[in-house]
Amino acid sequence: MTVKVGLFVLAAALIVLMLPRDTNYGYEYQVGKPWMHDDLIAPMNFAILKSETMLQIDRDIVKNEQDFYFYHDTAVVSKGKQSIENVLTEVLSAAKMSEAMEKRYIKYAWEIYENIMEKGVIEETSLSENPEQNIFVSMPDNHAHNAYIKDFYTKEQAFEALNMTLALNYNEDSRYHYLEPVIKAALLPNIVYNKELTEKMLQQQLDNISLTNGVVQSGELIIGKGAIVTEEKERLLNSLQTNYVQESNFYNYLMKILGQTITAILSLLILALYLYLFKKEIFWNNRNIALALFVVALMLLAITIVVRFGNEYIYAFPICLAPLLLTTFFGARTALFAHIALLLNVGFIVANGFEFMFIQTLAGIITIFSIIKLQKRAQVLKMMVLVFFTYIVATAGFTLIKTGDLHFPNTNMFVYFAVSSGLLIISYPLTYVFERMFGIVTNVTLMELSDTNNKLLRELSTKAPGTFQHSNQVANLAEEAAYAIEANPMLTRAGAWYHDIGKIENPLFFIENQTGVTNPHTGLSNRESAKIIIDHAAKGVEIARKYHLPQQIVDFIRKHHGTRQTSFFYRMEKNENQIIDPAPFTYPGPIPDSKEMALVMMADSVEAATRSLKNPTEENILQMVSNIINELIAEHQLDNANITMRDIGTVKKLFTKRLMNIYHVRIAYPEG
Numbered sequence: 001m002t003v004k005v006g007l008f009v010l011a012a013a014l015i016v017l018m019l020p021r022d023t024n025y026g027y028e029y030q031v032g033k034p035w036m037h038d039d040l041i042a043p044m045n046f047a048i049l050k051s052e053t054m055l056q057i058d059r060d061i062v063k064n065e066q067d068f069y070f071y072h073d074t075a076v077v078s079k080g081k082q083s084i085e086n087v088l089t090e091v092l093s094a095a096k097m098s099e100a101m102e103k104r105y106i107k108y109a110w111e112i113y114e115n116i117m118e119k120g121v122i123e124e125t126s127l128s129e130n131p132e133q134n135i136f137v138s139m140p141d142n143h144a145h146n147a148y149i150k151d152f153y154t155k156e157q158a159f160e161a162l163n164m165t166l167a168l169n170y171n172e173d174s175r176y177h178y179l180e181p182v183i184k185a186a187l188l189p190n191i192v193y194n195k196e197l198t199e200k201m202l203q204q205q206l207d208n209i210s211l212t213n214g215v216v217q218s219g220e221l222i223i224g225k226g227a228i229v230t231e232e233k234e235r236l237l238n239s240l241q242t243n244y245v246q247e248s249n250f251y252n253y254l255m256k257i258l259g260q261t262i263t264a265i266l267s268l269l270i271l272a273l274y275l276y277l278f279k280k281e282i283f284w285n286n287r288n289i290a291l292a293l294f295v296v297a298l299m300l301l302a303i304t305i306v307v308r309f310g311n312e313y314i315y316a317f318p319i320c321l322a323p324l325l326l327t328t329f330f331g332a333r334t335a336l337f338a339h340i341a342l343l344l345n346v347g348f349i350v351a352n353g354f355e356f357m358f359i360q361t362l363a364g365i366i367t368i369f370s371i372i373k374l375q376k377r378a379q380v381l382k383m384m385v386l387v388f389f390t391y392i393v394a395t396a397g398f399t400l401i402k403t404g405d406l407h408f409p410n411t412n413m414f415v416y417f418a419v420s421s422g423l424l425i426i427s428y429p430l431t432y433v434f435e436r437m438f439g440i441v442t443n444v445t446l447m448e449l450s451d452t453n454n455k456l457l458r459e460l461s462t463k464a465p466g467t468f469q470h471s472n473q474v475a476n477l478a479e480e481a482a483y484a485i486e487a488n489p490m491l492t493r494a495g496a497w498y499h500d501i502g503k504i505e506n507p508l509f510f511i512e513n514q515t516g517v518t519n520p521h522t523g524l525s526n527r528e529s530a531k532i533i534i535d536h537a538a539k540g541v542e543i544a545r546k547y548h549l550p551q552q553i554v555d556f557i558r559k560h561h562g563t564r565q566t567s568f569f570y571r572m573e574k575n576e577n578q579i580i581d582p583a584p585f586t587y588p589g590p591i592p593d594s595k596e597m598a599l600v601m602m603a604d605s606v607e608a609a610t611r612s613l614k615n616p617t618e619e620n621i622l623q624m625v626s627n628i629i630n631e632l633i634a635e636h637q638l639d640n641a642n643i644t645m646r647d648i649g650t651v652k653k654l655f656t657k658r659l660m661n662i663y664h665v666r667i668a669y670p671e672g
Contacts, residue, residue, distance in 0.1 A: 003286050008268050011293040015264040016257065018297075018304045019348050029229050029237065030402065040222040046243035047212035051235050058209045066202045068127060069194040071138040077117050080186035084109045087182045095178075109179050112165050113186060122152035123189040137191060158187045216240075260348070267344040268293070274337045281594075281642075282330055291329060291438040295322055296342045303346055311351045315416035318423035319346070320387055321430070323364040324371065328431055328442045332368045339364040359394040366390045367424075380425070388421040441550040446490040449553065450475075450497055456547050457497060460504055466512030467503045470607060471496060473662070477603035478596075481654050485647040487595040495556030496600045498549065502540025502557065506532055512611070526573040530566045530585045537561060537587060555593075560601050562591035562637040591637050598641035599651065602629055606655050616663040622656045629655075 029035060050058070085106050092102045127133045131150035138144045153161060166180055216222065222240065223233050271292070275283035282288040299322045306317045322342055326335035343360055347353035370383035395413060399405075431442055441449075448454065452461070461468040475496035482492040507513040508520050509532050521529045540557040563586060570585040592598045605628045613620055629652055632638055638648075 004272075004283070004289055007286070007289050007293055008265075008272055011297055012261065012264040012268055014297045015268075015300060015345050016260045018300050019260045019264070019345065029234075031229050031231060031234050032402070033229060035223045035225060035227050035229055035233075037225065039224045040237075040240075042216045042218050042220045042222055042240065044243065045218050046216055046239055048214040048216060049235060049239040049242060050211055050213050051231065054213065055209065055211070059206060062205045062209065063202070066205065067198070068133070068135045069138065069144075069197040069201065070122070070135055070191050071194050072120070072140055073190045073192050074140050076188050076190040077114070080113060080117065080188065081110055083186045084113060084182055087185070088178065091178060091182070105178060109183055112162065112179070113183050115165070116153065116158055116161050116187065117190055120152040120191045121155060121158045121187060121189045122149065122191040123193045124155065125193050127193075128154060138194070152191050155187065155189065159184060162187065212239075263348070264345060267341045268296075270344075271296075271337050271341045275334065279330070279334055282334060287438050287440055288330065291434060291440055292326060292334070292338050294438075295325055295434075296338055299342055300345055300349075304349060307349055312412070312416065314350050314356070315391075315413060316419040318420050318426070319343075319360050320363050320367040320420070320424055321427060323367045324383075324424055324427045325430060325434065327368050327371055328427070328444065329434070329440055332372050335368050336365065339368075355398050359391060359398075362394050363387050363390045380427070384421045384424050387424065388417055391417040391420070435550070439551050441491070441494075441552050443490045445550065446494045449494045449549070450490070452497075456501065456543070456549075460501060464500075464503050464507035464510070464513050466514075467500050467507065467510060470512050471498075471500055473607045474499065474600065474603045477607060477655055477658055478599040480658060481599045481603065481651045482596060484650050484654050485595065485599075485643070487599060491552060492596040492599050495553055495560075495596060496603065498540070498544065498553050499556050499560040499600055499604060500536065500540065501543050502536035502538065504543065505536070505539045509533070510536070512608075526569040526576070527584050530569040530573075533566050533569070534561075534585075534587055556597055556600055559590055559592045559597050560604055561587040561589075562601060562632075562635075563587055563589040564635060564637065591640055593640040593642075595641060595643050595647070598638050598643050601637060602632060602651060603655070605629075605632065606659070610659050610663070613663075616659075618656075618660055621659050621663070625652055625655045625659070 029037075088106050088109060089102060092105055097105075122128070127135070127149055131148065133149045135147055135149060136144045137147050162180065162183055216236065216239070222236050223229065227233070229237075272283075275289075275292075282292075299319065303314060303317060303319070306313050319342075323335040323339040326338050340361070343357045343364075346360070347357045350356045366386050367383055370386055371379055392414070395417075431444065435441060435445060452458070457468070460471070475493045478496045479489045479493040481487075482489040503510050503513070506520075509529075514520075521532075524532075537558060537560070541554055544554045544557055565582060565585045565587070570580075570582065573580050573585065592601050606625050609624055609628055610616065610621060613624065629648060633648070
């Protein structure tokens with residue numbers, strides 16, 4: 001019990017860790033619908049937050065009125081003058097002008113260049129299209145002055161000013177020919193756009209936008225019961241929640257953790273009580289408990305991660321995997337309770353918790369109903385289609401409630417539902433993974449193991465055909481009895497098929513495989529023969545391990561004889577030696593510890609014994625069945641099997657009826 005409590009506590013702790021940590025005021029509502037709670041009075045003074053629309057308007061105003069910053073690059077003029085001097089010196093030297101003439105030409109060029117650059121050449125930006133645009137220009141003395149785009153030359157305007165100056169003063173002079181291209185090449189912008197400063201100042205202005213607009217006083221009515229939740233009321237409610245979060249302290253945080261812990265424990269307690277009261281075979285198996293809680297915790301973790309990418313994506317997540325997997329392992333009712341425990345916690349994570357839980361509850365139930373008796377792959381495809389349409393119909397219902405028509409506000413929901421339904425196909429690989437992780441077999445695996453075309457059973461039918469037929473009869477008897485006493489029929493049948501698999505090693509030493517007159521036990525001592533017979537259980541375990549059979553099937557092989565004796569050889573040895581040690585003639589056990597193993601033990605003993613009946617009448621069969629099962633009870637072979645005397649009585653009647661049918665015994669009707 002300590003382990004079980006620990007598993008549930010660990011699961012509850014994991015759930016609490018995954019639940020959101022944001023503090024809220026605990027009210028659910030929908031815009032356009034009546035306020036379903038009592039009158040809400042402001043418990044404190046709080047500022048009214050602006051809506052996103054209002055904030056966007058403020059942002060647009062700031063952007064439209066933002067300031068643009070340029071700086072005066074003095075290095076441009078220095079570099080330009082140096083460039084003019086270098087180029088003119090080279091050009092005029094090539095033209096064989098005198099040094100004095102070169103200096104005069106350079107002086108003329110500098111004067112023209114400095115006059116233009118004194119006004120300034122502004123860098124081309126998108127602002128250039130609006131000459132009246134106001135800007136700030138930082139000067140070399142670190143002072144900024146207000147200006148307009150039109151106060152400076154654009155590059156084209158600078159070229160025009162250059163050409164006009166040269167035309168007025170040097171049009172008839174050869175100086176025009178030399179000066180114009182050299183000065184033009186040096187006319188680079190010296191009023192440069194400061195993008196970094198502009199964006200920084202804009203961000204500061206945006207950050208300084210007030211997030212609030214007005215104040216609600218303590219004691220003021222926020223919204224009354226039955227009033228329609230308008231967008232304005234929603235803004236007040238959001239403002240209250242935000243203020244509540246900001247005002248929360250460490251004590252509030254601890255109280256929230258405590259509340260989440262209580263709800264997590266209660267949700268799991270529902271599952272624990274159900275298992276304890278109605279599914280004791282699951283409750284008392286720690287592996288079963290671990291698997292069920294692992295699926296719940298794993299699904300909750302995945303949902304938490306998906307929600308972080310966006311609330312709407314949760315509808316694409318295959319939540320119905322949980323009931324699908326748990327139905328495969330534990331049956332429909334257990335899966336339903338586990339699914340409810342999961343959804344009770346999911347409601348705290350997703351938006352519109354009630355709507356989401358309602359839809360997923362319906363989808364989970366449809367999933368469970370669709371695969372209660374999973375035998376064909378087509379059932380899974382049918383289940384996926386039914387889940388998809390369940391999502392559509394349930395969402396349509398909520399849409400009608402909200403809007404009064406069938407206009408889906410988000411058509412992506414159809415895609416999300418299709419993805420969610422389609423992803424249920426991964427239950428196949430997950431089932432295999434969980435079977436290996438927790439050592440629990442599903443009905444799907446049991447059906448595969450019971451297929452007589454699989455390699456090991458084909459080998460049994462070839463090497464030990466008598467044992468194969470015996471196993472078939474035992475499987476039929478035990479399976480039918482399992483249905484009658486509410487055991488697991490598929491596990492019982494699979495266990496029965498493999499219980500004598502060890503006889504493959506020495507098939508002729510077992511009477512059902514002896515077809516000739518030669519008995520291989522001839523010449524062996526009673527102890528040697530008994531050892532060969534007893535060893536078939538151990539050899540069966542070895543073969544099962546080799547073929548990677550599940551542990552549950554291995555247990556049938558180990559325990560189907562319990563701690564009984566090989567009575568024939570024991571009696572033979574006893575006749576020869578009055579005082580003997582019974583240990584060499586006794587199976588090592590252990591005895592069966594489940595209904596299913598008990599049924600296989602009883603069916604095995606009864607089927608083998610009735611083969612020796614020379615005159616199989618109703619009375620003889622009934623007497624033999626009753627004697628053999630009573631003998632098992634007297635030898636305490638069924639003590640750990642959790643099987644009642646009522647169950648045993650039912651099994652006796654069923655075995656008798658079934659064996660009578662096998663041996664074609666007619667029922668004796670009373671005369672008269």
